[in-house]
Amino acid sequence: MVDDSKALFLQIAERVEDSIVDGSLAEDSQAPSTNELAAFYRINPATAAKGIALLVDKGVLHKRRGIGMFVAPGARRALIEERRAAFASTYLEPLAAEARKLGIDVDELIQLLKERFSERTKA
Amino acid sequence: MTRVTNVMRLQLMNRQSYVIVPLLVLGGAALLALAIFLLVPYDGPKYAVMAAAAPLWAFLVVGVQALTLSFPFSQALGATRRDFHLGTLLTAAMTSAMLAIIYLAISLVEKATNGWGLNGYFSTPGLDGDAPLAAFASYFVLAMLCFLVGYWSAAVIKRWGTVVLISALVGVAIALTVASLLLVRFGAMQAVAEWAVAQGALGLDAWGLLLVVVLAATSFLTLRRITQ
Amino acid sequence: MTSIIEVKHLTKRYRTATALDDVSLALDEGKIYGLLGRNGAGKTTLMSILTAQNFATSGHVRVFGEDPYENARVLGRLCFVRENQKYPERATPPQAFRTASYFYPNWNQRLAERLVEEFQLPTDRPIQRLSRGQLSAVGIVIALAARADVTFFDEPYLGLDAVARQVFYDRLIEDYAESPRTIVLSSHLIDEVANLLEHVIVLDRGRVVIDAAADDIRGSAFNVVGDATAVAAFAVGKQVLRKQTLGNVTSVVLKGQMSESDKVRLARSGVEVAPVSLQQFIVSSAAQPDRGDAWGTDGPPAKVEARQLVRNGGAR
Numbered sequence: 001m002v003d004d005s006k007a008l009f010l011q012i013a014e015r016v017e018d019s020i021v022d023g024s025l026a027e028d029s030q031a032p033s034t035n036e037l038a039a040f041y042r043i044n045p046a047t048a049a050k051g052i053a054l055l056v057d058k059g060v061l062h063k064r065r066g067i068g069m070f071v072a073p074g075a076r077r078a079l080i081e082e083r084r085a086a087f088a089s090t091y092l093e094p095l096a097a098e099a100r101k102l103g104i105d106v107d108e109l110i111q112l113l114k115e116r117f118s119e120r121t122k123a
Numbered sequence: 124m125t126r127v128t129n130v131m132r133l134q135l136m137n138r139q140s141y142v143i144v145p146l147l148v149l150g151g152a153a154l155l156a157l158a159i160f161l162l163v164p165y166d167g168p169k170y171a172v173m174a175a176a177a178p179l180w181a182f183l184v185v186g187v188q189a190l191t192l193s194f195p196f197s198q199a200l201g202a203t204r205r206d207f208h209l210g211t212l213l214t215a216a217m218t219s220a221m222l223a224i225i226y227l228a229i230s231l232v233e234k235a236t237n238g239w240g241l242n243g244y245f246s247t248p249g250l251d252g253d254a255p256l257a258a259f260a261s262y263f264v265l266a267m268l269c270f271l272v273g274y275w276s277a278a279v280i281k282r283w284g285t286v287v288l289i290s291a292l293v294g295v296a297i298a299l300t301v302a303s304l305l306l307v308r309f310g311a312m313q314a315v316a317e318w319a320v321a322q323g324a325l326g327l328d329a330w331g332l333l334l335v336v337v338l339a340a341t342s343f344l345t346l347r348r349i350t351q
Numbered sequence: 352m353t354s355i356i357e358v359k360h361l362t363k364r365y366r367t368a369t370a371l372d373d374v375s376l377a378l379d380e381g382k383i384y385g386l387l388g389r390n391g392a393g394k395t396t397l398m399s400i401l402t403a404q405n406f407a408t409s410g411h412v413r414v415f416g417e418d419p420y421e422n423a424r425v426l427g428r429l430c431f432v433r434e435n436q437k438y439p440e441r442a443t444p445p446q447a448f449r450t451a452s453y454f455y456p457n458w459n460q461r462l463a464e465r466l467v468e469e470f471q472l473p474t475d476r477p478i479q480r481l482s483r484g485q486l487s488a489v490g491i492v493i494a495l496a497a498r499a500d501v502t503f504f505d506e507p508y509l510g511l512d513a514v515a516r517q518v519f520y521d522r523l524i525e526d527y528a529e530s531p532r533t534i535v536l537s538s539h540l541i542d543e544v545a546n547l548l549e550h551v552i553v554l555d556r557g558r559v560v561i562d563a564a565a566d567d568i569r570g571s572a573f574n575v576v577g578d579a580t581a582v583a584a585f586a587v588g589k590q591v592l593r594k595q596t597l598g599n600v601t602s603v604v605l606k607g608q609m610s611e612s613d614k615v616r617l618a619r620s621g622v623e624v625a626p627v628s629l630q631q632f633i634v635s636s637a638a639q640p641d642r643g644d645a646w647g648t649d650g651p652p653a654k655v656e657a658r659q660l661v662r663n664g665g666a667r
Binding site: 043046 | 382383517520521524525527528529546547548549565566567569570611614615619621
C-alpha cells in the first residue's frame with residue numbers, strides 16, 4: 001500500500017499515473033474521484049485531492065466541468081517518456097551498486113538481463 | 124427551551140431510576156405496612172410513617188445518580204451546565220409531583236376505607252386525606268429536598284472530592300446540634316415548637332420550598348465549575 | 352482558511368504538575384487533525400478545556416470566535432466523546448443514540464444503524480454490561496453520527512480489535528468526505544491513523560513540539576543506515592534527529608529532503624536509505640529533551656560534524 005518514504009499525495013499521484021501507464025486507466029476515461037481514492041487507500045480526502053490537483057497541474061488529468069476529472073489525451077505517452085528519462089537513476093544506479101557489491105561484472109549483468117527479457121517475451 | 128427539554132429527555136433515559144425504582148420502593152413499603160397492619164393485634168390506629176418515607180430515601184439516590192450518571196453524558200453532547208441544571212430540576216419536580224400525587228391518592232383511599240379496613244395508615248396525621256393540599260405539598264417538598272441533597276452532595280464530590288463533602292455534612296450536623304443545644308439551654312425550644320405549630324403544615328412547606336430554592340442555587344454554583 | 356479554534360498561551364497547572372505549558376494553536380475549519388503524544392502529554396486536558404469541561408490557569412481559548420464556557424451557541428456545535436466516557440448506565444445503546452440525536456440537528460441515523468451492525472453492538476443490553484470495546488463502539492457511533500461541526504475523539508478505539516478499528520477509520524473517512532467538518536483525533540497509535548490526518552499536532556509534556564501539515568512532515572526526514580564512516584560523511588551539514596550505533600554500523604535519522612545527488616551518492620556508497628514513518632519522526636523529535644520549539648518554525652538547525660558522529664559511533 002502506501003508507505004512513508006514520501007508525501008502521500010505524491011504517492012497517490014504516482015499510483016494514478018501507474019494505472020495510466022499500464023493501460024488500466026485509459027485516456028479520455030474518468031479518473032477515480034477524490035472520495036473514491038480516499039476510501040480505497042484509506043487516506044484523508046484532502047490528501048487525495050492534492051494528488052489529483054498535482055496531476056491536473058501536470059496536465060495528466062483535466063477537469064470536465066460538472067462531470068469530473070478525465071485522463072488527458074496523450075498523457076500515457078508523456079508519462080512513459082518522463083519515466084524513461086528517470087529510468088537510469090531510479091533503477092540502474094541501485095542495480096549497478098548492488099552488482100558491484102556482489103562482484104557481478106558488466107558482461108554477467110548483461111547475460112542475466114538477456115535471460116530475463118527472453119523469459120518475459122516467452123510468457 | 125428545546126435544550127432544556129433535551130436534558131429532561133436525557134434524564135428520563137434513566138426512566139428506571141427516576142420513576143420505577145421509587146414506585147417499587149413505595150409499593151414494597153406499602154405492602155410491608157399492610158402486612159404489619161394485618162399481623163399486629165391492635166385495633167387502634169396504626170401508623171407506618173417509615174413506609175411512606177422509604178421512597179424519599181430512594182429519591183435521594185436518584186438525585187445522586189442524576190448528577191453522576193447523566194452530567195458527564197450531557198457534557199459530551201454539548202449541553203451547558205445551566206441547561207443541565209434546569210432540565211434536571213424540572214425532571215425532579217415532575218417526578219416529585221408524581222410521587223406526591225400517589226401519596227395523596229393513598230391518603231384519600233385510607234380516609235375512605237378507614238385505614239384499609241384495618242385502621243392502619245400509611246399517611247401521617249395532618250398530612251392525610253383530611254388535609255389533601257398539605258399532604259401533596261409536604262410530600263412534594265420533602266421529595267425535592269431529598270433529591271437535592273443527593274444531587275448537591277454528588278456535585279460536591281465531583282468538584283472537590285469526598286473529603287470535602289464529609290466535612291461539610293459533619294459541619295452541618297455540628298451546627299444543627301449546637302443550635303439545638305443552645306435552644307434548649309435558653310429554653311427556646313418551646314418557642315420554636317410553638318412557632319412551627321403556628322406555621323401549620325402549609326407554612327412549613329413554604330419554608331421547605333425556600334430551602335429547596337437555596338439548595339438548587341448552591342448545587343448550581345457547585346456544578347458550574349466541575350471539571351472532567 | 353478560517354480559524355475556528357484559537358488557543359493562545361494556554362497553561363494548565365495543577366498543584367503537582369503542569370498539564371499544559373504555554374500552548375498556542377490555531378485550528379482551521381474542515382480538517383482532520385491528529386492530536387498526538389504520549390499518555391499524559393496533555394491531549395485530553397487540551398480537549399477538555401476546548402469544550403469547557405476544564406478551565407485554563409492562564410491564557411485563553413476561542414471556539415468560533417467565542418469563549419466556549421456556558422456558551423450554548425458554541426457548545427451545541429461540539430461533540431466530545433472521552434476515552435472513559437460515562438453514560439447513563441442502565442440505558443441501552445439505542446436509547447443513548449436517540450438521546451444524542453436530540454442534541455444534534457445533523458444526526459445521521461442511517462450511519463448510526465450501519466455502525467451498530469458493523470461493530471456488532473448488542474442493542475438490548477444496558478451500557479453498564481458492555482465490554483470495553485463495545486463501550487468504545489458506542490462512543491464512536493455517537494461522535495460520528497452526530498455530525499457536529501467540531502468532533503473530538505479521545506483515543507476512541509481502546510478495546511476495539513483490529514477489524515473494528517479499521518471499520519472506524521473507513522467510516523470516518525467516508526462520512527468526513529460526505530459531510531466535511533473539523534475532526535480532532537487524539538491517539539497514541541500514530542501509524543494507524545497517520546494517513547487519515549491532514550494536520551498533525553504533537554504534544555510532549557504539555558508543550559507543542561510539532562504543529563505541521565502531515566504532508567509536510569512525511570518525506571521530510573529519512574533514515575540512513577550503513578558503515579559508520581560513510582554515514583558520517585553523508586550526514587555532514589544535515590540536521591540529525593536521532594542516532595543509533597551497533598558496532599560499526601550507524602543509523603541516523605536526518606531531517607531534510609533527499610536531493611538527486613544525495614540519491615546517487617548513497618547508491619554508490621552502499622548505504623541504505625529507509626523511509627521514516629510519521630511515528631518514527633515524532634518519536635525521534637520527542638527524544639531530544641530540549642526540543643521545545645515547534646517543528647516548522649525557523650531556527651538554526653543543529654548541524655553535525657562528521658568527526659563528532661564518528662567519535663560517538665565507536666570507531667574501532
